[in-house]
Amino acid sequence: MLKIGYLVSGGIITNYKCSSKCKHCCYSSSPQWPDDYMTPSMADEIFSTLRRLSCRSVHIGGGEPLLKPDKILPVLEAASRNGVGIEYIETNASWYRDETSADAVLKDLKKYGVHTLLISIDPYHNEYIPFWKVKALMAACSRVGMGVFPWLMDFWSDIDAMDDSRPHSLDEYARLFGQNYLARLSKRYGLNLKGRALKTYKSMMKKQSFEQVLEKSRPCRLLSGVYHFHVDLYGNFVPQSCPGLSIPLSELAKGADPARYRVFYTLETAGVKGLAELAMKEYGFNPQAEYAGECDLCYDIRNYLVLERGLNLPDLKPEGHYRYV
């Protein structure tokens, strides 16, 4: 059985839809996603299960969780009702319009037990969000007594070297800071190269033959990330570092049948080598000659199963992860 006995701390994805389409986004969020938000009843189900699994606090992320601030308040209520604390909410600041409306949103969040916002600060976000919004949101937090977790201050001076009244493309950054800026950025940020981040950086990564990738393959241990798992608005457990793979949290808590979640189970126990063998044998997958590592092969197989074959596999959800990359 695929089973989780306890979880320590992770994140809740209240929506995948986002105002931005950042090149480093491992969740492949974007404005193209359906306008779906976590419902109060789903939030209750998730938080009560988390509490049973000994998880006492989570952060909230997305997508942009504050895209529609009124959608998040019932989720926060459900967390409190079930005794799960909110460590912080991640936000890209795109929703900031003016002092009055921002202060009202922040005061509401405080009433519902949120005391810190993680505010994204990096050139990837600055392709979509002018820096004045980030600065104005930080000022609003200071006015109403909301804590700020700036992620990451290391990039402040790079972004502040640009005109803060409008967004700036990464090409502009490369012109100012050097042509290898995009490559250096990934290392400075410590990117998780999955989803759209993998798509952005794939061409810069060292290639290996299909056979070499298989030789290096190890079980992916998707269930071992008890400190940084995510649960999304559809109730799916999303393993640490590997979005686009999922099993309903409620099933995992009881024990999920490996035969129903074959992709997940195969990656968990036999790694991408096992998945490649399964995909070639049962689904007619044809590998390419070269890949930029195990995760590139894994995505090639998963894209094939979801997008080319159109298979409705329960462990390759949400489909938007593949469609909106």
Ligand code: SF4
């Ligand atoms: S990184 Fe954040 S702001 Fe950017 S697309 Fe992803 S969820 Fe949206």
Ligand code: SF4
């Ligand atoms: S091979 Fe697939 S499951 Fe394993 S770490 Fe990479 S993306 Fe995740």
